Amino acid sequence: MSQPIVIIGSGFASYQLVKTIRRQDSQQAITVITADSGDDYAKPDLSHVFTKGQSAEDLIKMSADEFAKSHDITLLRHSRVESIDAAQKTLRCNGETIVYGQLVLATGAKAFVPPIDGDAAERIITLNGLEEYRGAQAELAKAKSVLVIGAGLIGSEIAMDLASADRHVILTDRAETLLPGLLPGFISSQLFQSLGNQGVKLELGTLVEQLQQGGEHISVRLRNGHEYFVDAVVCAAGLKPNIQLALEAGLKTNRGIVVDRQLRTSTADIFALGDCAEIEGHLLPFLQPILMSANALAKTLLGQDSDVTLPPMMVKVKTPHLPIQLSGNTSRADANWQMNANSEGMTARAFDEEKKLIGFVVTGGHMKQAFSLLRELPPRI
Template sequence: MHPIVIIGSGMAGYAVARELRKLNPEQELIMICADDAYNYAKPTLSNALVANKAPEQIALGDAAKMSAQLNMQIINNSWVKSIDASSHSLSYEKDAQLNTLNYSKLVLAVGANPIRLAIAGDGSDDIHVVNNLNHYKAFRKQLEARSDKRVVILGAGLIGCEFANDLQNTGAQVTVVDLAPQPLGRLLPAHVADQFQTNLEETGIQFVLGTTVEKVSRIDNGDYLVNLANGQTLVSDVVLSAIGLQPEINLAKAAGIHTSRGILTNTGLETNLADIFAVGDCAEVNGTLLPYVMPIMQQARALAKTLNGEQTAVHYPAMPVAVKTPAAPLTVLPAPIDVEIQWETEELDDGMIARAIDADGVLRGFVLLGATAAKQRLTLTKQVPDLIPASV
């Protein structure tokens, strides 16, 4: 019997391995990954400064520790070059050698890549993205080497706003630039976004919205001149891009696996090819991409059962997302994108509750801004229908 092989050592890959080990301590398991296979929670990167965590303290275990803990062979610093579904095999490159590995079942936990804008200027190659621990180490190294700590962040989405709050709380001067007219444009209705923005601005964060970065140039003393499309210029010590992620689909596509925005799966997390599954940020489950911690954990539990011989569909209950912006505590449960909704808003002394109501009067999502509103999280979550119901 060939091993179960997991490609990817992010949260999804390790979660599947951990859940499978709870059910089956003996099944041969191999993880292959392009990085060093350190185990850590990526969401901790955007508030590590406030948490006073040095990059070295973020990792929970290296490859050797995780291999022993999970009774799993880890082949790190290796690139999977191709998958041959007909022969249940894959080829990977390690130390400039090409190797072949057979699998009984294959799990694609290959994650997502940062979207990079085409930006002119000799400083554009110095723009940081933070999508893994090594990225974060490079970002922190440059930040800590600079005395002024002026940071320009491209992108006012969830990650951009979390980093802005984290940096501002630790003495940096932060400017957030986004083409959208409001922060968290995909998650918040305009009236909530306005208040959220005001709360962050009160900490000193500056927003420049409705425009984008055209050019980043190196100037004196290691500074950068950032030219915006609206004619404005900013001087920065560090530039961070946080404009979103694109699921990694190239390997799957080349193998004949169906893809759209992500790797397409059914609720069993099965692709169109036998014995190949996808989980995590790369997986588009029943047409839905949910690159958040709770959906990944739901996927991992369901897939572990399937890999262990008990065919199991993933169940998505209503799963609110807590945005790590202490200056403006925010919990969001986005309504499904294909549902027409109306917003009903309740003003509170320290924030608001905005309910997304569909045509039948059913609560389909909500936004909780402020500490008082956050207390309604459990009550409201119970009222929202499951996104993918539990199988009967």
């Protein structure tokens, strides 16, 4: 019998890979090692837990034991891999040696928290996974006011959801606009207005300098001199790929774990998938590229080398008061934009100097335009 495929991590990338392998091969031995509970859940649902009044348990689609039994895998929960010996094709976990035939690093990414002074900095909450939400849900359930650090995709979604759940919300970012890496200014300003109409206090172009305990509250001081009192602080300032294990194993790393188009690392029989993987210089944290990468990797692991080919992909901004979908290069400074707007929403197309479509953004009632525009875009990788 062949040695098992060992996967480190139990997030969307890992479990999608397991599902895809099982559709093609019911006999291949698979071992999943995770530092978490191993329960199967949809991470994007974390952006809407407040309006839906959901607990961490409500988000679980299948318990770890159920998932392991259903897909016939060995699942080591609450376990950490201590080291990888690529030459011997072994790893150390829980003080034991585990042999692998092929190893997949699906170690994900951790939430980035900027350095902030003050004795309440340790109270900063991150919501980058089920375990983090489980640990913070009681505090967030009773909080009436929340500071959200980071006005990117996740921060803006969480801020809107909190406001919709009748929390007083302050949203801050060092950037001058919302979602600066995704949205052109004229769309970002619409989202700014939508959040403002909900009562969200927007503090952009500044930094959180200090968080101090103030009785039952947290005293917030911003660099622009403004001060607030809140009950909780949530940080959604970005993600940093978890590359330490790969680095210690001698694999090539950059921002993420460097892989080729077949998701192979610099070392034979070791692959990387998901938020931790850097494919030809790209970090691709959205669900669709991870899904397509898992589909290609499953074939490769089962003996049919398969390149990852990514078509244009849609990004959905889950802000119900201003629904937004986009694709392509929507943050290019020299893009020429053509806009069609009415009372229902907007369709904005971005063109390059050769008048070729390079991206688009649709809002509100114009969502139906998205998929026809998507077909006009060139492949991403």
